[in-house]
Amino acid sequence: MDPYAALIQPFVEFGFMRRALVACLALSLGCGPVGVLLVLRRMSLVGDALSHAVLPGAAIGFMIAGLSLVVMGFGGFIAGLAVAVLSGLVARVTPQREDASFAAFYLISLALGVLIVSTRGSNVDLVHVLFGTILAVDDASLLLVVSIATLTLVVLAVIGRGLIVECFDPGFLRAVGGPGAILHFAFLVLVVMNLVAGFHALGTLMAVGLMMLPAAAARFWAGQVTTLAATSSAIALAAGYAGLLLSFHANLPSGPAIILVAGGVYIVSVVAGPRGSLRTRFLPRRHLEA
Amino acid sequence: MTAGFSLNDVTLGYDRHPAVHHLTGSFLAGSLTAVVGPNGSGKSTLLKGLIGLLSPLDGRLERNGLRQRDIAYLPQQAEIDRSFPISVMETVLLGHWRTIGLFRPITRALRRQAEDALVAVGLDGFGRRPIASLSTGQFQRVLFARMLLQDCPVILLDEPFTAIDAKTTADLLAVVTRWHGERRTVIAVLHDLDQVRENFPDTLLISRKPIAWGSTAEVLRAEHLFQARQMAEAWDDRAEICRRSVI
Numbered sequence A: 001m002d003p004y005a006a007l008i009q010p011f012v013e014f015g016f017m018r019r020a021l022v023a024c025l026a027l028s029l030g031c032g033p034v035g036v037l038l039v040l041r042r043m044s045l046v047g048d049a050l051s052h053a054v055l056p057g058a059a060i061g062f063m064i065a066g067l068s069l070v071v072m073g074f075g076g077f078i079a080g081l082a083v084a085v086l087s088g089l090v091a092r093v094t095p096q097r098e099d100a101s102f103a104a105f106y107l108i109s110l111a112l113g114v115l116i117v118s119t120r121g122s123n124v125d126l127v128h129v130l131f132g133t134i135l136a137v138d139d140a141s142l143l144l145v146v147s148i149a150t151l152t153l154v155v156l157a158v159i160g161r162g163l164i165v166e167c168f169d170p171g172f173l174r175a176v177g178g179p180g181a182i183l184h185f186a187f188l189v190l191v192v193m194n195l196v197a198g199f200h201a202l203g204t205l206m207a208v209g210l211m212m213l214p215a216a217a218a219r220f221w222a223g224q225v226t227t228l229a230a231t232s233s234a235i236a237l238a239a240g241y242a243g244l245l246l247s248f249h250a251n252l253p254s255g256p257a258i259i260l261v262a263g264g265v266y267i268v269s270v271v272a273g274p275r276g277s278l279r280t281r282f283l284p285r286r287h288l289e290a
Numbered sequence B: 001m002t003a004g005f006s007l008n009d010v011t012l013g014y015d016r017h018p019a020v021h022h023l024t025g026s027f028l029a030g031s032l033t034a035v036v037g038p039n040g041s042g043k044s045t046l047l048k049g050l051i052g053l054l055s056p057l058d059g060r061l062e063r064n065g066l067r068q069r070d071i072a073y074l075p076q077q078a079e080i081d082r083s084f085p086i087s088v089m090e091t092v093l094l095g096h097w098r099t100i101g102l103f104r105p106i107t108r109a110l111r112r113q114a115e116d117a118l119v120a121v122g123l124d125g126f127g128r129r130p131i132a133s134l135s136t137g138q139f140q141r142v143l144f145a146r147m148l149l150q151d152c153p154v155i156l157l158d159e160p161f162t163a164i165d166a167k168t169t170a171d172l173l174a175v176v177t178r179w180h181g182e183r184r185t186v187i188a189v190l191h192d193l194d195q196v197r198e199n200f201p202d203t204l205l206i207s208r209k210p211i212a213w214g215s216t217a218e219v220l221r222a223e224h225l226f227q228a229r230q231m232a233e234a235w236d237d238r239a240e241i242c243r244r245s246v247i
Helices: A003-013 A015-040 A044-053 A055-065 A069-093 A098-120 A123-131 A140-169 A170-175 A180-202 A209-218 A225-249 A254-272 A277-283 B043-051 B088-100 B108-120 B136-150 B166-181 B191-201 B224-228
Strands: B002-013 B017-028 B032-036 B058-063 B071-074 B154-158 B185-188 B200-206 B211-213
Touching: A003 A015, A003 A225, A015 A044, A015 A123, A015 A180, A015 A225, A044 A055, A044 A069, A044 A098, A044 A209, A055 A069, A055 A098, A055 B108, A069 A098, A069 A140, A069 A180, A069 B154, A098 A277, A098 B088, A098 B224, A140 A170, A140 A180, A140 B088, A170 A180, A170 B071, A180 A254, A209 A254, A225 A254, A254 A277, B002 B043, B017 B043, B017 B058, B017 B136, B017 B185, B017 B200, B017 B211, B032 B043, B032 B166, B032 B191, B043 B071, B043 B154, B043 B185, B071 B136, B108 B136, B136 B166, B166 B191, B185 B224, B200 B224, B211 B224
Parallel strands: B032 B185, B032 B200, B071 B154, B154 B185
Antiparallel strands: B002 B017, B002 B058, B200 B211
16 A cells, blocks of 8 residues: 555545544643643542543433534533542542542532443443444534643643642642632642543543543653643543554544554654653663763 | 731531640740640641631631732642652643733743742752752752742741651741741641751641740750640540630
């Protein structure tokens, strides 16, 4: 197969592939920086929990409006936010830590979601909700995904400094009277929003993959928040592009293909990245003078 | 001289259990006070109460018009993630928070002040280094540089020289002395009594209750120090309600 046919032609020829690629681009731009901040806050698993928490809202949306990604997305947003708020509340007013309260609420939410979907929909629908439909992204949901990415970048530009300080030195922010709780909440809103965007394309189970894997991989390539975010977005986009091609040529489901490519990039980064990878640890170069 | 903080029978603690109780006195504006006492005697709790992170269980704590942002606070174990990918310069620039806040730009003048602060704490040329590459002592210098920029009338330091070498301690003590010369109120929790005698005019000796408060020579006498060591360490779950009357 010549390179053009392998790498470009599918997107030229098929509208659904083009739309899927644009959705991946938008997802990458939003999920890259959000994922990096999640990793820096040591909240990687909270992202995972939130992505599962989205399910009952999406399921209720599905019951109301069928397979409308906009309604399901809105429902998912509300459900994810509810879990984030409730776990944050429990963590703030009781001695329980946030990771435990998050786990509790997301499990409740996930069970509720599976219950709703399995009583009211057929199994095919469940597969749709769980694994996403990036190859069937319509104009309305593409618009939603792109809007979420745009809003995410704008919000990050506005409150980025606060988010970084709140993560790096929360005690300082409290001492200078900074709005730590508001920033934390705004950040959780961003996470849920981007998970909803990802869940359109990749399904609730895979949505968090495009957020966490590139961010986790970026750590082995970059050393500042800005470069980490850029690296993470670039990896996410590359994974989206390669994953779509893989799914097209090998006739595989697109969501898992994309996430597996991102997973491959992560493993290569762990092994061979220039910062703290296995290579730098086990094949060290001669030390410097100072 | 006006009082920086005045305490009237203040009790501070957690879950109704006092960490330090029945504290009465004043930290005068422009004073340089060491807070001394055994581990668990309530020193850190007192600083948290002064800055307002903890409300008194009892008594009255007056800040005399000081707002929270007028107080720079160096906690004993800062919740700082020292592996965070941020540079020394960016960390120090946070000291400008009152000016820049969440949204305002960092001007060249502010950046120059940050460079001067780095020079003042002996870290000239470290601006671009990631904080993850610093030693404990160098990092403490960075935090002092940040406090220099905060430019607060009141500075609270919780064990600022623990696990810090002699050279760094001497350099940072010079910064403390400079603050005192600028008539800022400095309150520092310390353990090294010789250091206190040499550098701190006033001392508060506590041991879950006040033992002595006044000039350092007067406070750090053998009988006071002996008294402080007799402190009850206990957290008694069945402790009775404290009946001690208000002084």
